[in-house]
Amino acid sequence: MSTEIRNQGDGYVEFWHEYHLCTLTTVRPDGSPHVVPVGVTVDAVAGIARVITRKSSKKVANILASQPGQARVAVCQVDGGRWATLEGTAEVRTHPDVVSDAVARYGSRYGRTPAPDPERVVIEITIERAMGHVDAPKPRAVNVAE
Template identity: 70%
Template sequence: MAIDPRNPGASYLGFWREYHMCTLTTPRPDGTPHVVAVGVTYDPEGGEKGIARVITNKHSRKVAHVLAAGPGGAKVAVCQVDKGRWATLEGIATIRTEPDVVADAVARYADRYGRTPAPNPDRVVIEIALTRAMGRA
């Protein structure tokens, strides 16, 4: 079911506020999908159509895949599932390294997942400018 990423409805947004591990799918340079488990935060008020964020190490494969897509970013998806409920956010990912952006993403992660990650000088944010949302929550 299609959902407006800027106005997702209370149950969909609530589902993204619960503690769930998610997957991030990025394209490898050969076009095949690379899927990894991540923590995701969803901000429907961010950007033009909402933003999803993943904090990670700048040396990770997922970061390399986003960077390999070029300055326009990579088409990616994040997804979470809980029994019959599911939610997917799609968009264009770019890498953000600014300290204030990273600190904001870490705070959002801590709020959703109930713990603050250990400091990491190599931490970056995969910021996803949303283009589509779907699911059943």
């Protein structure tokens, strides 16, 4: 298991398996951040987070514009007072087996498998830092009539 994730304590990995939309932050060539909503899957044992996307996306272009091995990114998710962020370096993977594996992982986490897309690629993030606070109680549903 990734040392960074293991050091976060009980519940951290489980939080990354719950259904939550996330954000991915990449860095544009001018140095400014580009933040977009994504689905993320985390393989804590391998220390890798994955995002499936289209190869024509801006997030892919930002990663490819970096020097090899230098594309710094972060993924984050929030649920009330619980939050988690993973930082690392990203690479774009195109091999069909890698894409199929990432799509299956996405389907497992999010309960649906996306339709086939010949433009699909995987952003694979080697996790270098994990942070967050996942021990806060889950937010309760609020009835607006209260």
